[in-house]
Amino acid sequence: MRKKTFLLLLVCASMFSTLRAQSPTDLENILSQISADSVYATVQDLQNFGSRLAVRNENNPDGNRDVADYIIQRLENYGISTSIDSLDIHGGIIYGMWIDQWFYNVKGVLPASNPIDDSLVLVGAHMDAISFNNGSYTSMTAQVPGADDNASGVAVMLELARIIHENNLQFRRDIHFMAFDVEEFGLIGSRHDAQKRSEAGEKIALMMNNDMVSNQPEDEDWKLTFRWYDNAVDVANHAAAICEQYTDLEPVILPETENWEMASRSDSYAYYRYGYRAIFTHEYTFSSSYHTLHDVTDSCNYPYLAEVARYNMAMLTAYADPTSGVGLEEHPAVTTSTYAYPNPCVGKVILQYQLEQDSPVSISVLDLRGCIVLRIDQSVQSAGICHSELDLSSLPTGLYLCQIRTDKGVETLKLLRQ
Numbered sequence: 001m002r003k004k005t006f007l008l009l010l011v012c013a014s015m016f017s018t019l020r021a022q023s024p025t026d027l028e029n030i031l032s033q034i035s036a037d038s039v040y041a042t043v044q045d046l047q048n049f050g051s052r053l054a055v056r057n058e059n060n061p062d063g064n065r066d067v068a069d070y071i072i073q074r075l076e077n078y079g080i081s082t083s084i085d086s087l088d089i090h091g092g093i094i095y096g097m098w099i100d101q102w103f104y105n106v107k108g109v110l111p112a113s114n115p116i117d118d119s120l121v122l123v124g125a126h127m128d129a130i131s132f133n134n135g136s137y138t139s140m141t142a143q144v145p146g147a148d149d150n151a152s153g154v155a156v157m158l159e160l161a162r163i164i165h166e167n168n169l170q171f172r173r174d175i176h177f178m179a180f181d182v183e184e185f186g187l188i189g190s191r192h193d194a195q196k197r198s199e200a201g202e203k204i205a206l207m208m209n210n211d212m213v214s215n216q217p218e219d220e221d222w223k224l225t226f227r228w229y230d231n232a233v234d235v236a237n238h239a240a241a242i243c244e245q246y247t248d249l250e251p252v253i254l255p256e257t258e259n260w261e262m263a264s265r266s267d268s269y270a271y272y273r274y275g276y277r278a279i280f281t282h283e284y285t286f287s288s289s290y291h292t293l294h295d296v297t298d299s300c301n302y303p304y305l306a307e308v309a310r311y312n313m314a315m316l317t318a319y320a321d322p323t324s325g326v327g328l329e330e331h332p333a334v335t336t337s338t339y340a341y342p343n344p345c346v347g348k349v350i351l352q353y354q355l356e357q358d359s360p361v362s363i364s365v366l367d368l369r370g371c372i373v374l375r376i377d378q379s380v381q382s383a384g385i386c387h388s389e390l391d392l393s394s395l396p397t398g399l400y401l402c403q404i405r406t407d408k409g410v411e412t413l414k415l416l417r418q
């Protein structure tokens, strides 16, 4: 039954093949169109608002409504249908301020053509900003330039929209572009959106968050940090592989002890809390202008920001069109839907992977010295999405590598036994 369905899908895919957007080679050409000048222009536009402080003040009598309107206009120019999702916060004191007002999340939707499933890919960044005098958390400034934090992340999102529009790219999953308001007061905009989507039963294949992605000293190695979540460890590995393959940036994935604090401090965390899979990308060298009046356009590195946008475009293509082949060069037999759950686990763990053709499957679990501690040889599995169950309860706690081997290649996942 599964096999028949899959063959039917293959037929459909070939019927619609003229709509197929981009092969890995096309992608190289598309990435070359991502422009440092273009991302710079967006950062400058956002800085020009003077203040993007989400809470109402003399400079921002209607909060960030004007910023939301700007992003709406930009997305509309790229043929993306948009809406503002207003949220009303009654009460609460943060940084000594009483909050009782409307906030404005921007949402843009690019529908899939010939969708492969009912999940979407979300590209998000917070548009609000905050700044303090002399690093004092009691003294907010009236001006808030917020160039790196986080006009840079919004610039990446809008650059993707521009490139998609100018190349008339089609994808196999809906893409949602989100600009979040009021992140700086506790991820309020993103929590609102993640909760709404969760309650509506929306499926998100991946949430991609960019927050502070333009600080890079010229004389240091260009690196990009990926913050990961324990329900999506494979996503971080995949992001790193894509970053290496399609950009000049060296990917950095931190060990769990160093990963977590920052992973919980940006909008992707809100989606993780609602069970969604997410990846959070930020500059490796943390900006010394963070939350000050010095966070201005002149202190950002735009060729670096353009490279970050290139990683995002390749990653978006891999997840919004898993049939494109983009990002699968190192994973020839299985697609991006490979993952293990629950992970971390205490005993039983289910592996999910997708075979593009019938194949024998062998699963090995290795300890960090490379010794095989568990092995399962499956008979030939039918093409499509497969599940295998492992039981790690007899193994000591710690990190293991799980290799899924088919006659087309090997996929490796990290498993954490608690």
Ligand SMILES: [Zn+2]
Residues within 6 Å of the ligand: 126, 149, 150, 183, 211, 212
């Ligand atoms: Zn930020």
